[in-house]
Amino acid sequence: xxxxSIVIPLYNKGNHIEETLRSALSQTFxxxxxIIVNDxxxxxxxxxxxxxxxxxxxxxxxxNKGVSAARNFGISKSQGEIVxxxxxxxxxxxxxxxxxxxxxxxxxxxGLFATxxxxxxxxxxxxxxxxxxxxxxxxxxxxxFASSLKHRIAWTSAVAVPKKILDDVGNFNENxxxxxxxxxxxxxxxxxxxxxxxxxxxxxxxxxxxxxRMSLTDTTTxxxxxxxxxxxxxxxxxxxxxxxxxYRAEFALKMKLANDVRSxxxxxxxxFRNLPWRTNVLLKLPLALxxxxxxxxxxxxxxxxxxxxxx
Numbered sequence: 001x002x003x004x005s006i007v008i009p010l011y012n013k014g015n016h017i018e019e020t021l022r023s024a025l026s027q028t029f030x031x032x033x034x035i036i037v038n039d040x041x042x043x044x045x046x047x048x049x050x051x052x053x054x055x056x057x058x059x060x061x062x063x064n065k066g067v068s069a070a071r072n073f074g075i076s077k078s079q080g081e082i083v084x085x086x087x088x089x090x091x092x093x094x095x096x097x098x099x100x101x102x103x104x105x106x107x108x109x110x111g112l113f114a115t116x117x118x119x120x121x122x123x124x125x126x127x128x129x130x131x132x133x134x135x136x137x138x139x140x141x142x143x144x145f146a147s148s149l150k151h152r153i154a155w156t157s158a159v160a161v162p163k164k165i166l167d168d169v170g171n172f173n174e175n176x177x178x179x180x181x182x183x184x185x186x187x188x189x190x191x192x193x194x195x196x197x198x199x200x201x202x203x204x205x206x207x208x209x210x211x212x213r214m215s216l217t218d219t220t221t222x223x224x225x226x227x228x229x230x231x232x233x234x235x236x237x238x239x240x241x242x243x244x245x246x247y248r249a250e251f252a253l254k255m256k257l258a259n260d261v262r263s264x265x266x267x268x269x270x271x272f273r274n275l276p277w278r279t280n281v282l283l284k285l286p287l288a289l290x291x292x293x294x295x296x297x298x299x300x301x302x303x304x305x306x307x308x309x310x311x
Contacts, residue, residue: 111194
């Protein structure tokens with residue numbers, strides 16, 4: 001039985017899957033299996049993944065049901081004690097599994113193990129910082145939600161979860177579709193109930209420029225995380241409330257840009273005192289002003305400049 005099961009959902013990432021797989025196979029910690037779930041890809045991603053020969057790789061093909069269903073299928077086929085997740089266009093440094101393994105040994109009762117990560121934005125590496133956590137330090141996070149206000153402690157391609165924890169809290173919510181918060185929902189469920197161990201030394205790269213980002217026109221077809229299932233928890237947890245309000249604001253802005261009436265649902269749940277002033281300004285702007293600002297933001301990102309309305 002391997003220590004880690006690495007679950008990789010694959011959908012039309014033919015241009016990146018080989019680099020992703022090679023980064024996983026190059027790990028200094030060798031005790032793992034790789035489960036690739038081909039989620040009905042229509043490009044050459046499956047062929048490219050199949051061209052890499054290693055006994056630790058297992059490939060399954062399913063009908064296209066979305067990333068949550070693909071990850072859950074991978075979890076169901078996994079044999080490892082701990083499941084690590086890796087998206088098919090992200091990469092790991094060689095020490096990534098070693099760092100996660102060390103966390104699992106030092107903090108065995110934790111429900112989630114995570115490492116720091118960097119962004120790759122149009123070829124440029126952008127270091128990411130986390131609130132209140134010293135660089136290169138490892139340990140149990142004092143307040144997962146407060147430390148995730150700027151950048152999330154738990155990002156999918158840099159986390160691992162013991163199988164027994166998933167058995168307890170459940171897997172990814174398949175009712176949340178097209179990258180609209182299915183991972184966020186799971187990490188919240190875990191962090192509410194269990195401690196989180198974190199290594200603040202980057203060992204993964206989030207390839208922002210490579211991903212097939214959803215357009216504004218896609219917003220109306222996506223089922224977002226509602227977040228209202230955490231309403232009883234946030235009443236007694238100010239950090240969680242603030243964290244949730246930031247994501248409610250993000251979802252509301254996306255829907256406002258797409259002229260989607262669901263924006264009002266999230267707006268009604270926000271305590272606006274929890275938001276940065278710039279976020280409040282954007283939420284109040286008319287669509288005629290908001291759209292040009294959004295387009296300017298995308299232009300900056302295409303030139304390797306990262307900007308955020310949320311911190």
